[in-house]
Structure formats: C-alpha cells, structure tokens
Amino acid sequence: MKIAVTGLNNVDNPGPGVPVIRGIREADDFDGEIIGLIYDALEPGAYMSEVASRNYLIPYPSGGLDIYFERLSQINEIEKIDVIIPTLDAEMFAFAKLKSKLESIGIKTLVPTVEQLTIRGKDKLFSFCEKYNISAPKNYLASSVQDLYKLPSELKYPVVIKGIFYDAYIANNFDEAESYFRKISSKWGYPIIVQEYIKGSEYNVCALGDGEGGTVGAVAMKKLFITDKGKGWAGVSIEDDEIIDISRKVIEELNWIGGAEFEFMRDEETNKNYLLEINPRFPAWVYLAVAAGQNLPHAAVQLAQGKKVETFESYEVGKIFIRYSWDLITDIKKFEEITVKGVLNNE
Template sequence: MKDLKVGVSGINAVDNPGPGVGVAKSLKEWNKDIRIVGLAYDAMEPGVYMKWLIEKSYLMPYPSQGADAYLQRLLYIKETYGLDAVIPTLDAELPLYIEYADYLRDTGIANFLPTKEQFRLRSKERLPEVAEKIGVKVPKTVSVIDYKGLAEALNEVGYPAMIKGLFYKAYKVYNYQEAVEKFNAIVSEWGYPVLVQQVVNGEEINLVGVGDGEGGHFGFLNIKKLWITQLGKVWTAVTIKNHKMLEAAENFVSTFKWRGGFELECIYTPEGELYLIEINPRFPAWVYFATGAGINLPARLLMAALGEEPPRDWDYEVGKLYIRFTDDFVTDMGIFQRISTLGEV
C-alpha cells in the first residue's frame, strides 16, 4: 500500500471545480504515502501545479477522440510511472471507463464504477421512474424538440421555469424570450430533446454516498446548501440529517444496487415534500466535506476497488460547516512548459 499510485481526474479547481482535488485530499488524509496521478485535459488545470498534493500529472486525450487513444494513454502511464487504480470524476469520461472497466482491471488498474444501466439513470428523462421507486416526488417535466412544444410546455409548468439539457446544463428563465434563448443554447451544444421543468421552491439539500453494488453502501453524508455560486456550485453548506432524504438514499442503493460514488440533488419544500432534481453518477466537487465530517468516501471507494472491505459506519455530527475559499500560489513556468510540450510533469 505504501507505493500505491492512484489516478484522479477532475483536477480543475476553478470557478466550476471538478471533484478531483477533494478526492486527492481525501486519499492523502487516509494514507499519506499514496501517490496521486493527476489526469488532466488542459495544461492550465490547477491540480497540475499542486505538487504537494498531486505528485505526477499527465495530459489525457478527450474521450471523444476514441477509446484506443485513451486506453493507450492509461497503459503508458501504467508502464512508465505506475497506475494501480483510477477514480474518474467527470461525467464525460465515465462511459469510456465503464465500457472498459473489466479491461482496465485485467491490466492491473483497479476501479469501482457503476454499470452501464446504472449510469443511464442520470438522464433527466429517467427521474420520474427513479423518484417513484425510491419514494420521492419529481418536478413536472416536459420533453420538447421545437418552439411549439416549448411554448406549450411553458404554459403547462408556468414561470419561472427550468430549461435543461438531457444530461448537462440548466437555466432558470422568467419569460418566453429567455426560454427560447436558453433552448437554442442547449440545442446547439447538446442537441435534442430539451426539458422544461417546473421550479420547486424549498431548501436545496444534497447527499453523497458510495454504493457497494449489492444493495448496501459504505456511507452517506447529507448536506444543506447555504451559499452557491452563479454557476450553482456549493460554496458553503452544513451537515444535516433529513430523514426523508436518508431513506430515499437507502432505497436508491438497495433498489438499483448502485455501485460506486453518487450524488442525489433534491429540494425539500416547506410542506415537507422531497423532490428529486438530479442524479450524478460520481462524486460531487464538495466530496471533501464528507471526509472532513469523518466519512472518507473516496478512501472507501478505493478500498472497494482494491478488493478490501471498507468501513460501513457513517454517523456524523449535524451542524458541521463547509467553507470553500479561493487561494493562490506561485510556481515555476517550467511546469507549464513541460506539461504543454511533453504531456506530463
């Protein structure tokens, strides 16, 4: 375990941060001798330069360039530096990792990922099905493919409304002109269909966990958002224990036998109703909150990937406060030059 080398993606700790830095911090707190291998998609991802946390970084080809190039890059890292396990944290790369999970394990790169069918549950079109099975509600949602359908859907759900892509992007709109603008933006980037969703007012509460793939789990952490950025990212939050959400999470992992990390995003209304808003099939950017509250979920996922039995206790204190802050540091331009020209540093 002393020379364990673990690849972590999503090390873009920017205004729209990935989960990678939180995962890396969690793994280091579990075992300071672990060496983190940063899997970056851009030479300017801050994690590349955080040498006190991420010892080695590599530029990765985009998954859209095809599986062959991506897998060859991982095998190159395995052969030249070492790569014992990988924790992918970005939606866009997960289909590739899931497709080749067995192949990676056969080459000695451990992983612990959802199945293809579990990954498909993240589609917002599947939310009503999931919500019914786990005992919560879902906002009224209409799938549209043209302006006529958009207008009819807005008349049905009312204003304000959410305009959402099937997998990515969500905008709150207050009139038809705004809705058309956001509809066009989503279509140009992600295609059809576009979802028009009712806005539900209440507290934004989230939950992060790791399912064991057999109907159980290795721990949950339930939070309430206190302050979010303009991009909707958690900036401050507090630990809570909303019994409806905890029960829904238990139902989620037992019903779907979820394997790996996940996040549930919900709205809890003043009337005491819980609405499922989104399912994320990986750790959220705020995953370090769980570690700070005493439940090191990234470490537990890694243990499961390596064939060990992780702890299953997950009691935590209500009222723990999570604070995200900006920081800066000065480093050498040579790091940028090497990662840009050699693809590794």
C-alpha cells in the same frame, strides 16, 4: 500502491479530484503514491505539490475510446497504476465501457455501470423515481419548439428548462421558455427537459454505493454560499434523515456502485423533498464528508480493490466548508514540462 485520480481542475467550477485525493491521503492506512490525470496543462491541482506525485496529460474521452485507452496504457507502463478513481461526469461512460480493458492491464476502477449511468440521466430520472415512488419534479421532454406548445396540463409556468447535460433556467412564460430552449439546444443538443418548478431550498447528499445495494456512507449538506454559476462555495453538514433515506433507497434499487451526489429541492410550503438530479461521481464538496467523519474517497479505493469496507452510520453535524482561491506561483518550466512532455513531476 498507486492511485490515479482525475478532475484536478480546481477552478471556479471545481472538479472533485483534489478533495478526493485529500481524503485518500488522510486515511490512516494509506501508503502509496497519487498520480494526477489531467485534461488541461493549467489544471491547478497538478501544480499543488502536496496533491499528486506526478501528473499526466490525457486526451478527452470524446476524442475516441481507443486513443483514451492507449494513453492510459502508456501511462500505466511507466507508473503501474493499481486503481483509477474517475471524478468527472464527462468521463464516466468512458470508464464504464473501459472497465474490463483496464482490468486486463492491472488497473481497477470504481465506476457505475453503463445501465446505471443511463437510468440516472436527466431525461430518465423522472421515470425511475415514478417507478420507485420517489418524489421528483414532473418532467416533459421536448425535441422541438413545437413540443413546448404541447406541455401537459399539470406543467404550469414557471417551469425549469434544462439541458440534457448542463444548464438550467427558470422560464416564467412561453416566450422565455422558447428563448431558453433555443439557447440550451444549440449548446447541449436534444432533448430539452421541461421540468416542474419547485420553489424552495436545495439540499445535497454525498454518498457511496457498494454495488450490492448497500450504502457505505452518506452525508447531507446545505449550501451556505452559492456562486453565480450556482456552485456551492460554502456549506454545512446537516441532519436530515429523509434525504439520506431517499439516497439509500436509490442506491439500493440501482445497486449503485461508486460515488454519487444527490440533489434535492425542499418545497418551501409543504416541506416535501424532491429528487432533482443524481450526479454519478463524488461532488467537489466531498471533503466535507471526510471532515464530518466519513472518508468516502478512501472507502471508494478499498471497494475498487475488492476489499470489504465498513459502513459509516453517522457523521458530525455543523461542520462547515469554505472554499477559497489562492494564487499559486510557479515557474514557467513547470508549464513547459507538462505542455511538451505531457507529464509534470512534483517530486
């Protein structure tokens, strides 16, 4: 069996590909090959010989779905891929739209539907939460600076100014809000999300939905060390039934299929949990879930193949991950291989 995985960019804002592969490889019944799909010739995971047997350069999905599919088909002719597990936000819509075309050439994927991806969008999540009685910070969509003058009365400064795809800043007054509005809109476009600021601590859940409303597994984590990019560089598995239950409820209401990361903010005064975001893929810390007893990446591969998977009911609390950096030394020939031929053979 051949499983292709994306997101081998193990940099300071790492993609989840390497930990996903680590989980798949550690499954007792895994007997196959891993193929890496990379967007950049310097994605570190491609050079780690224990990660993928071969790595192929692919174009960004923003370059057009036809070109994207053509390259995947080309690779498939060589490799005969059984399953692709996409792991990056930016490629989810592409894989959702190409799902049936990929199946027609024999490749199965595990990806949320276009509708699911749309509902969990930063601009739509608040309405979804309101409908299903899930606590979420109040939201207001601003398409122009003028809209900032018309903030609803329940939104008081400080507020969080968020981009539709990325970036978030805390604005303490109108001047700061305006400045962040311009900064984010020039980079990520409109609308800009003006969100109620909840003071507290962030908690995360890594989960897998089976597409029929069921949760295959879910593990809660508290970040112990956060980088200047806001990424967790160390974290610990925790016991928190409430955020696990909220995550299960969302998966049930959406019939969510695939990996997901749920981000919560716990109000430091009321202890109430607010759902901040749903990321439509496994987080980069997914290997902590594997180490705590829930091999969700392996279960995802099984689900993609249409196999019945057993649900995980518990996990070990108090498992810690600590990420580290390591200078991998290799030969320029490897870089040449991937740059010129578009493939890097690690065997």
